Amino acid sequence: MGEFWPVPDALTYLAGSWRAERTVRDLANGQTGEFSGTTVFGPLEGGALLHHEFGTFAWQGVPRPAERTLRFLPGASPGTADVRFADGRPFHDLDLTSGHHAADHPCSADLYRGEFTVLDADHWRTVWRVRGPAKDLVLTTDYARER
Template identity: 35%
Template sequence: MQTLGRNFNLRGAHCIMQGETVGDIGVSKTISIAANGPLQTFGPAINWNVKTTSYDLWARAMTLPTRPTQINLSDFLGSWHVERHIRHANGTEAQFKGTATWTPNDTGAVYVEKGQLSMAKGASFHAERQYVWDHKLNVFFDDGRFFHSVPLLGEQFTHDCDPDTYRVGYDFDEWPVFRVVWHVVGPRKDYVSDTSYSR
């Protein structure tokens, strides 16, 4: 194994590639690019062949998602595509496809979700729900009751609604695509709701 470092310029951008190689395959690498601004680092990123051209590396690095170090309410504002997969413990499933919109108001933003919910046996109907978010990323039902706080950095939040327990995790690793996964357990409930948001 050897340490690999490569500097190159491409169309005025100063690029730095660092990592390790095993044979001809690069692993555990980062690619940094400075183009008319501060150096931006992408990685851990992609596997590359040592013979890959500088242009290929640059083009592939520019398409990599970057995990944000901080999330603010303003990052959510606007419209998102939503896809949700609901899996019940008894084996039944449902799918939701629609849109979610964060619209700013005096205290934060109103979240409105609209779309089509398709059940396992073919039934399909319109579904809609609404929440209120504040600037600290606390989420409330539209009647003002507290629901949950958005957990960051891989943490989870638990909401107890006797006799049911709602546990949620937010995954921002592929921002601006992100996932919200709920696991709901109770006397009459046991399901996982996995939702993907994308622009």
């Protein structure tokens, strides 16, 4: 078995509930934060998924509730996804057929570069590197399927 676990259909693989653990490192000043929560990929019309993440984010030891919502739509190629913000704006594409995918998202003056790695049937990871005039961050999230 190699480093990556190929996924024939990203939406089928992601469907369901996942435990999410995220670390956030500010490389400019050394500050860190942590998110702990749940990510649910629930069904929408047309085979799409609604991604809802909720939990607690602690920055410099101060915890607060956190959540976000995304839409994962069927992509242009079989087995891929078109990831959108909750309001429909494009975020990034997602192709896990090799078990690994890289995507970019320009946001104002910043560039978000994401790497998605499928480790096995029940574990995957994202690493977002954010660079810009005011940001120098690494966000690493490990997902484990909840049964």
